[in-house]
Amino acid sequence: MFRSLQARYMLIILTALILMQVGYLVLSIAMSFGMDMEPAVSASDVEAEWHEAAGSLTDVSTDVIRDLFARWKARFPEASMFWVDGDGVLREQTEGREGELPAIWTSVSTAQFIKSRYGGDPFTVIAFVGEGGRGGFVVIEIPRFVFDPPINQVYQQYGTWLAIGMIVLVVLFILISYLFFRRIRKRLMQLQEAMSIRDVDGLPVSIELSGKDEIGQLEQSFNDMVLELKESRSREQREEQLRRELIANLSHDLRTPLTKIRAQAYTIGKQEVSDEGRRAIEALERSVVNLDRLIDNLMSYTLLMAGRYKYDPQNTDIVRLVKEHLATWYPLFEQGGIEVDADLQPVAQGEWRIDPLWMGRVLDNLYQNVLRHARSGRYIQVATAATEQYDAIVVSDHGPGMRSGQSEEKGAGIGLSIVDRMLRGMELDWDIQSDEQGTTITIKRYRK
Amino acid sequence: MASILYIEDEREIGEWVTRDLTERGYQVTWLTSGEQAEQHARQADVAVLDVMLPGLDGFSVGKRLKREAPDLPILLLSARSAVEDKVEGLSFADDYLTKPFHPEELAARIEVLLRRTQKVEDVLTLRHLRIRPKSMQIIDTRTGEEIVLTGKQYHLFQYFLRHLNQILTKEQLYEAVWGEPYIEGDKTLMVHIRYLREKIEQDPADPQIIETIRGIGYRVRR
Numbered sequence: 001m002f003r004s005l006q007a008r009y010m011l012i013i014l015t016a017l018i019l020m021q022v023g024y025l026v027l028s029i030a031m032s033f034g035m036d037m038e039p040a041v042s043a044s045d046v047e048a049e050w051h052e053a054a055g056s057l058t059d060v061s062t063d064v065i066r067d068l069f070a071r072w073k074a075r076f077p078e079a080s081m082f083w084v085d086g087d088g089v090l091r092e093q094t095e096g097r098e099g100e101l102p103a104i105w106t107s108v109s110t111a112q113f114i115k116s117r118y119g120g121d122p123f124t125v126i127a128f129v130g131e132g133g134r135g136g137f138v139v140i141e142i143p144r145f146v147f148d149p150p151i152n153q154v155y156q157q158y159g160t161w162l163a164i165g166m167i168v169l170v171v172l173f174i175l176i177s178y179l180f181f182r183r184i185r186k187r188l189m190q191l192q193e194a195m196s197i198r199d200v201d202g203l204p205v206s207i208e209l210s211g212k213d214e215i216g217q218l219e220q221s222f223n224d225m226v227l228e229l230k231e232s233r234s235r236e237q238r239e240e241q242l243r244r245e246l247i248a249n250l251s252h253d254l255r256t257p258l259t260k261i262r263a264q265a266y267t268i269g270k271q272e273v274s275d276e277g278r279r280a281i282e283a284l285e286r287s288v289v290n291l292d293r294l295i296d297n298l299m300s301y302t303l304l305m306a307g308r309y310k311y312d313p314q315n316t317d318i319v320r321l322v323k324e325h326l327a328t329w330y331p332l333f334e335q336g337g338i339e340v341d342a343d344l345q346p347v348a349q350g351e352w353r354i355d356p357l358w359m360g361r362v363l364d365n366l367y368q369n370v371l372r373h374a375r376s377g378r379y380i381q382v383a384t385a386a387t388e389q390y391d392a393i394v395v396s397d398h399g400p401g402m403r404s405g406q407s408e409e410k411g412a413g414i415g416l417s418i419v420d421r422m423l424r425g426m427e428l429d430w431d432i433q434s435d436e437q438g439t440t441i442t443i444k445r446y447r448k
Numbered sequence: 449m450a451s452i453l454y455i456e457d458e459r460e461i462g463e464w465v466t467r468d469l470t471e472r473g474y475q476v477t478w479l480t481s482g483e484q485a486e487q488h489a490r491q492a493d494v495a496v497l498d499v500m501l502p503g504l505d506g507f508s509v510g511k512r513l514k515r516e517a518p519d520l521p522i523l524l525l526s527a528r529s530a531v532e533d534k535v536e537g538l539s540f541a542d543d544y545l546t547k548p549f550h551p552e553e554l555a556a557r558i559e560v561l562l563r564r565t566q567k568v569e570d571v572l573t574l575r576h577l578r579i580r581p582k583s584m585q586i587i588d589t590r591t592g593e594e595i596v597l598t599g600k601q602y603h604l605f606q607y608f609l610r611h612l613n614q615i616l617t618k619e620q621l622y623e624a625v626w627g628e629p630y631i632e633g634d635k636t637l638m639v640h641i642r643y644l645r646e647k648i649e650q651d652p653a654d655p656q657i658i659e660t661i662r663g664i665g666y667r668v669r670r
Contacts (some may be wrong), residue, residue: 080457159566173562244530247528247530248500248527248528248530248533251527251528251529252500252525252527252528255527255546255547255548256458256461256547258547259458259461259548259549260460260461260464261459261548262548262549262550263460263461263464263465263551265463266550266551267464268470282649288548292548296529299529299530303530310531310532320617320619320663323617323619323663323664323665324619324620326664327614327615327616327617327661327665328614328615330615330661330664331613331615340661340663340664341661341662341663342661342662342664343663344663344664345631355533389662
């Protein structure tokens with residue numbers, strides 16, 4: 001039942017409250033036994049009674065006085081009394097005050113005594129004995145607290161102990177609360193530490209349950225979450241593996257026959273063939289290359305669309321990247337009889353945060369398009385350009401343009417879709433201008 | 449005659465490549481699976497490996513071959529064109545060619561691998577120059593005299609020879625030869641190329657050996 005931390009803490013508070021209340025209750029009950037809440041006697045009553053008792057004495061003798069004292073002592077055990085006779089001699093006194101009082105009472109010492117006791121503590125009543133005071137006077141001294149209500153008396157008698165008891169209770173309460181929270185804190189800290197541990201796969205590790213309370217439930221939820229994460233990770237890995245295998249198999253299945261077609265074409269090409277045959281072989285060869293390119297683009301596009309194309313951005317010297325990349329393409333343009341005009345000047349912000357492989361792929365696709373569709377223009381320019389807003393890489397050709405509607409052009413579409421996706425993925429802008437005079441593609445990076 | 453260990457499970461492609469490479473003057477050992485590949489590793493000068501082999505895949509066969517003969521250059525032939533596949537392949541292989549490949553390209557790449565391990569004839573002829581790349585002896589065949597290069601010219605020319613037919617940018621050349629980052633506008637490289645041309649070109653004003661590729665860099669072509 002008290003597995004919940006909240007319930008446990010409520011229990012501690014309740015115990016503390018109840019303990020205090022019960023303490024008071026017990027105290028009050030204990031005091032109300034044999035003690036009324038009202039004082040037993042009032043000071044004025046005592047004064048009147050004392051006068052009455054003293055005044056009504058007739059045969060004044062030591063015995064009579066002793067008897068009087070004994071009766072009053074029984075009633076007020078805290079009281080002390082003494083008797084001074086008509087000659088001013090101290091004749092009788094209750095025990096405990098020997099030596100304190102003068103043996104002979106003169107008018108001066110009497111006046112002094114009266115003055116010192118007036119309104120003070122103990123409460124003092126002086127009464128003449130017998131008719132006309134011939135028997136001298138009797139004095140009764142009662143500590144004032146006797147006239148206090150009983151609860152006050154208890155405070156006076158046990159006040160310190162009560163205070164100590166209260167302090168002990170409060171301290172105990174604070175201590176128990178502190179220990180309670182310290183334990184929670186310790187467990188939370190351990191939990192936090194355990195939560196930050198990572199397995200080799202980068203996922204958190206399950207933790208041992210430390211109880212069945214709220215923290216225990218939290219740990220349980222955490223473990224459930226870790227399990228779900230692990231499952232989802234392994235599912236992801238399985239899917240990734242499947243995807244890679246699928247693509248690899250697909251590549252293999254598509255490209256193996258292509259390789260065979262190429263082999264056949266090559267073998268035929270080595271024989272004596274007519275010009276028409278030679279042209280057919282060349283067309284075959286071109287189709288193989290185009291188909292291969294298309295397969296590659298399709299796969300890349302699928303990966304890009306699925307967000308599975310590995311992206312690893314680095315600070316890259318763009319001009320250098322474009323130049324070195326163009327160097328690898330140069331022989332192909334040369335072979336195709338295409339003049340290469342490289343005009344790559346340093347740009348204002350030459351360091352671009354891009355994935356060099358992605359940029360390479362973008363340029364591959366652009367150059368590929370030039371080779372396939374703009375060969376007739378016999379020209380490609382790769383240049384840098386700059387405006388106030390951006391730096392740019394410009395690839396232009398003198399081909400027949402993109403919208404000339406030749407069936408061969410259609411393959412460019414997916415290549416440009418990849419270009420678009422990749423450039424946007426690298427936070428670059430681009431545009432394309434194409435007419436019968438040629439195509440110009442501008443890759444822009446706005447200045448930051 | 450250089451010996452090629454060729455592993456390919458596709459019969460048609462295997463026959464075609466074997467015939468083509470044999471015609472080009474190589475001695476080809478063609479296996480249809482990777483099981484016995486290691487036994488032939490020691491005799492081969494270069495290995496050409498199809499990645500999608502039945503049983504053991506090409507990557508595993510390649511790694512086993514490398515363990516058996518660490519110096520054997522391996523060319524991976526694969527239908528997989530994804531970057532990660534290439535990266536994985538090139539972690540142990542020396543080259544990677546995707547299908548459908550052209551036989552000329554395959555032959556050219558095999559040639560490069562053989563040259564890199566110096567299994568090919570040790571003399572290189574560039575127009576009027578006869579060069580022994582290992583000792584960097586350069587003979588002018590017109591006069592029979594040896595051309596002597598200074599330190600930097602020597603490094604520069606050797607770097608060109610190691611990257612025959614490739615266009616090298618100023619940055620690449622400078623950083624390879626001087627070993628420090630190229631600063632835009634630095635004329636040092638151009639000056640050294642001019643001196644080098646004066647020594648090796650027939651007409652330094654119209655260089656035939658070290659070509660200038662305008663806007664990009666330089667190239668030495670076979």
